[in-house]
Every structure is written in structure tokens, then in C-alpha cells.
Amino acid sequence: MRNPVWQTLMGICLLMMTALLSWRAGRLEPAREAAVGTLGEKDFLVAIDPGHGGRDPGKVGAEGQLEKEINLKIALKLKEYLEASDVDVLLTRTKDEGLYDEGDSSKKMADMEARCRMINEARPDAVISIHQNSYQDEAVNGGQVFYCGTSREGKELAEILQKRFDYVLGEENRRSQKANDSYYLLLHVNAPAVIVECGFLSNPQEARKLESEAYQDRLAWTLHMGIMEFLNKKKAETL
Numbered sequence: 001m002r003n004p005v006w007q008t009l010m011g012i013c014l015l016m017m018t019a020l021l022s023w024r025a026g027r028l029e030p031a032r033e034a035a036v037g038t039l040g041e042k043d044f045l046v047a048i049d050p051g052h053g054g055r056d057p058g059k060v061g062a063e064g065q066l067e068k069e070i071n072l073k074i075a076l077k078l079k080e081y082l083e084a085s086d087v088d089v090l091l092t093r094t095k096d097e098g099l100y101d102e103g104d105s106s107k108k109m110a111d112m113e114a115r116c117r118m119i120n121e122a123r124p125d126a127v128i129s130i131h132q133n134s135y136q137d138e139a140v141n142g143g144q145v146f147y148c149g150t151s152r153e154g155k156e157l158a159e160i161l162q163k164r165f166d167y168v169l170g171e172e173n174r175r176s177q178k179a180n181d182s183y184y185l186l187l188h189v190n191a192p193a194v195i196v197e198c199g200f201l202s203n204p205q206e207a208r209k210l211e212s213e214a215y216q217d218r219l220a221w222t223l224h225m226g227i228m229e230f231l232n233k234k235k236a237e238t239l
């Protein structure tokens with residue numbers, strides 16, 4: 001036989017649990033909407049290419065800083081920021097290695113071909129190749145973004161990133177995005193692609209900044225913000 005008091009208590013308990021669950025759902029919903037709402041249902045994929053690696057150090061800084069190491073550190077931070085914004089990320093390398101076999105006669109060419117193949121197979125929405133610059137005149141500094149002259153979307157991405165870059169690097173960064181039709185990667189990937197030269201390792205002050213974790217983080221955050229702006233624009237165009 002059922003006890004009416006017990007039944008009433010159970011009823012109240014059930015009501016309270018339902019109320020609690022719908023309150024929690026209500027609280028969670030806006031957060032989920034905000035995360036997804038930034039880009040919509042389509043999953044965006046960004047390929048990040050940390051330039052050089054393995055035998056190829058890239059540019060070497062005034063105090064021995066290696067371009068390949070700085071490129072990878074910025075790329076890994078950028079990956080974290082993009083993934084936190086629900087963007088899928090493909091990294092062409094995750095450690096200090098080149099994408100060639102020891103038996104390859106031209107390791108540089110094998111490496112570049114492998115990077116482009118990997119990127120084209122993944123069909124990303126944008127490609128960011130991270131590099132550091134160098135020049136015989138020590139005084140030259142600043143970040144600069146390059147794109148392929150025949151790519152409208154590549155140019156658009158470069159303009160967005162350069163603008164963000166100037167904002168972060170301060171007034172002394174007077175560079176502007178530039179078309180470059182000789183970079184192998186820009187010519188061989190089938191997606192909007194840019195080469196981001198974050199700064200000059202030949203400039204001692206800039207080289208010191210580039211190897212600091214705080215500055216790498218700032219660069220990664222800035223690139224992430226620019227990429228999100230580009231992807232959101234892309235999404236708006238397809239609606």
C-alpha cells in the first residue's frame with residue numbers, strides 16, 4: 001500500500017529535479033549558442049604551416065635565435081586559440097622536423113611538396129604559413145603578410161591580418177600586405193593562403209621580442225583574431 005505522504009514527497013522531489021534540469025539547460029544554452037554562433041554549423045578548417053624544421057633552421061637571429069623554433073611556438077599557440085573558437089586545425093609539423101626523407105636528393109623541394117600535398121588533401125578554408133624575416137640592414141623591422149597576386153581571397157586574408165598586425169606591433173609597423181608570386185607554397189595550395197613574416201630576426205631588438213613567450217602569444221592571438229574575422233566574413237557571404 002502506498003503512503004500518501006511519501007507519494008507527495010516524491011512528487012515534490014520530481015518537480016524540483018525537473019525545475020533544476022530546465023534551469024541548468026537554460027543556463028547552458030546561451031553559452032553553447034555563443035560558441036557555435038560565431039561560425040555556424042559548418043566546421044571550418046585552418047591549416048597552419050610552421051616554416052622550416054629539421055635540418056633547415058630558416059633564418060638565424062642576431063643572437064642565434066632559430067626561425068624554425070619561433071615559427072613552431074607561434075603555430076602551436078595559434079592552434080590552441082583557433083581550437084578554442086571551434087575551428088579545426090591542421091599543422092604541417094608539430095615538432096622540429098622537416099617533411100622529407102633522408103634519401104631525398106632535394107630535401108627542400110621534397111619538404112615543400114609534402115607540405116602542399118598535406119594541405120591540399122585536407123581542403124582547408126585558409127592556410128597560414130608562419131615565418132620570420134631577415135635583411136642585411138639591421139634597422140629594418142616589422143611584420144608583413146604576403147599573398148598570391150591571383151588569389152582574391154588570399155589578398156583579403158592578407159589585408160585583414162596585416163591590419164591586425166599593425167595594431168599589435170604599434171605605430172612603428174609601417175609595412176603593408178604584398179603580393180608575392182614566387183613563394184612555392186602560395187603557388188601550390190588550392191586555398192586562400194598567406195605567408196606571415198612575423199618580424200625580422202636580423203633586428204636585435206625584434207629578435208629578442210620574437211623569442212619571448214609573451215610576444216609569441218600576442219602574435220598568435222592577433223593572427224587568431226584576424227583568421228576569425230576572415231572566416232566569419234566567409235560564412236556571411238555563403239548565407
Ligand SMILES: [Zn+2]
Nearest residue numbers: 051058131132
Ligand atoms: Zn622562413
